[in-house]
Amino acid sequence: xxxxxxxxxxxxxxxxxxxxxxxxxxxxxxxxxxxxxxxxxxxxxxxxxxxxxxxxxxxxxxxxxxxxxxxxxxxxxxxxxxxxxxxxxxxxxxxxxxxxxx
Numbered sequence: 001x002x003x004x005x006x007x008x009x010x011x012x013x014x015x016x017x018x019x020x021x022x023x024x025x026x027x028x029x030x031x032x033x034x035x036x037x038x039x040x041x042x043x044x045x046x047x048x049x050x051x052x053x054x055x056x057x058x059x060x061x062x063x064x065x066x067x068x069x070x071x072x073x074x075x076x077x078x079x080x081x082x083x084x085x086x087x088x089x090x091x092x093x094x095x096x097x098x099x100x101x102x
Contacts, residue, residue: 001098004030004053007046011036020060021093025050034078056097063099064092 005015014032022031028045035041045053067073073090081088088094 003049004045007049008043010043016096016098018097019093020057020095020097023053023057023097025054025057060095060097060099061092064095 001015004010004018005012008030010018010030010032014035017033018030019033022033023045024031025045028047028050030043030045031040032043033040064073068090073095075089075094075096077085077088077094
């Protein structure tokens with residue numbers, strides 16, 4: 001997480017709120033939602049972090065699959081997206097990249 005912050009210029013809370021679908025390894029971009037001033041922006045992803053983040057994404061996917069089997073999958077969605085897309089909290093894309101253990 002610290003390398004992503006330093007390499008992409010993310011603030012602490014921005015890096016905590018990065019979701020799986022916000023990472024684009026092919027383009028080398030990270031979409032930052034609700035940053036300073038509640039504005040969205042796109043930042044560059046350093047090439048040196050791409051292989052490492054690919055491993056983190058794979059690790060996150062495995063954990064998500066395990067959590068699905070246990071029935072422990074849920075994530076907070078912004079605004080009214082939970083009502084609009086009732087299954088979205090269980091999708092991998094909406095999960096936080098650096099999720100808490102709890």
